[in-house]
Amino acid sequence: MRKPIIELHGIVKTYNIGMENELEILHGIDLNIYEGELVAIVGESGSGKSTLMNIIGALDHQTKGTYHLDGVDVNTLSKDEMSEIRNKKIGFVFQNFNLIPRMSALSNVELPMLYAGVPKNRRTEKATKLLEMVGMGKRADHDPSRLSGGQKQRVAIARSLVNDPSIILADEPTGALDKETSYQVLDIFKELNKEGKTIVLITHSQEIAMECQRRVTILDGRIINDTGSESDAV
């Protein structure tokens, strides 16, 4: 049996702890994701998908429960170690792209490599290659302000891939895109999955979700349905 690469146990996330407006968003999430899986997380708006994603992505800490990433308890890591994990192990594609304005698409894609200490010429080479792969080779020198939503999303995907992460977390990567473009983006993820990357994909679209091997449904901070992984079934 494969070992889970992401291992969530009893995850609770509470905002504004100790204050009047204290709010528990995740109420004990148990979820194992295995290497090489393509998982869709679906759920209503506000159900806590992005919150969960931030915890998986080592951007945020859970309030209760344990999270093991590749067998390491993330709670025991220092800030710098968390940065390292975000930089090397995880590729983030954010719900709202999160490209840095007034910086070319190329520079945006190079950024994670900059923090990984990759020399300039290697950075440019790799970023250019990835931009070409997502079909943005001709727009490498464009500012985000001069790109369409779908184009920004592709730049964001290219950026998530530059440090060869083993996990890609994509929050609504097709949310702002028309059907055709959505499928193009989905195809990129499928291709990456075939290459062996673990991909967690948050989506509202049932059609997109149906294309994934495994679907996890969240409602009000709880997992209400999980089509299960092959590994779990054994």
Add this chain to the structure above:
Amino acid sequence: MKLSENFKLAFIALLSNKIRTMMTMLGIIIGIASVICIVNTGDAQDKKTAKENEKYGAGQLSVMVQPKDESASFDAKLDSITLEQIDQYKEKFADLCQGISYFQNVDQTSVKKGNTKIELSMYAVNEDYQPLSAYPLLEGRNIDRKDIEKKHYVCLVTDYFVKKYYHSTNLKKAIGKKITVSIAQAQKEFEIIGIIKEDEFTEKYNAPTEFMFPISIYDSIKGVSSPIQNISIKPKDGVNTELFETTSTAFWKSTFSSSKTSKIEAYSGTKYSKSMEKQAQQAKLTMGAVGAISLLVGGIGVMNIMMVSVTERTREIGIRMALGAKNREILEQFIIEAMAICLIGGIIGIVIGSIAGMAISNALYEMSVYPSIYIIVIALGFSMAVGVFFGFYPAKRASDLDPIEALRYE
């Protein structure tokens, strides 16, 4: 991440908001420019003072005979320094003393040739006078001991005199020429034996030009030997001036210790220039403080803008953190941005300050000096330090942001 890379990022960030960057730099520019300008003007003044000191004999010890009793009447008869005493001193202080000069100020006179009338400032001098003065000998020879003992009618005139009197720039030709001047109503003929260099101011202000002749001649014309009551002693180059001054003063005081009417006062140019130097130093310090305050204000301006910049770029900071930037790297990025602002401001300030300083010293002292490498390095170092100091707090704020909060920032 490499430092050069960080600097490049900083420049890109600063270039993306040129107007604001310029405005922020203004305080630093003014601060650095004023300090550089002040120091440069001060240096020019120092150089000017040093030049004047050299000319007017700073470093020489002035020994004067004064009445012992302060309340004594002005024309009280005072003792004189004798030639024997001077020789004694010279022998005893052969290692320290370069020479002793003394002179009598004779009335001004003038000589005429055709339509040109030349005003002369007459000096009856001893043999050491010219060598110890700031007027270099251009041609011929100096008045020597023999001229004085034998009362030779010889004189030194200036190149300016030669030009005006003989309408010639050939100084050699003037040597040996005879010239008649009136001293104490007597017409006397002198032979020109040497040409000295005229002061640049004489021609400019049409001042009288120097004419020097042996002091013994003056004595014989007037019929009395002129008392030596004021001598200048010049130390050899490189001797300890303090030692030279104290031992020389002690010598002359003890020489006159048995006199009933007179005593010796000794003044040194170094003492005088030291107090001047102190004054100048204080003026510099005050002005420097003014510059420092403008730098402080400039620094606070930088801090203010950096705070705004950090707030504006909260989201960007969040993105960078999410992509793997460590806190230290964010801290560095913003400190380097502040440093870059201050460094560019500092460079502009140095250029403006140097130009202004040189223009001002040209106007005030008719001379200017280039700013020293030393002060430029200090100014650059200081502006970077201002950047680091005032950039630190905003940068710390940036690096302490929580990535999730920062990403959520609208």
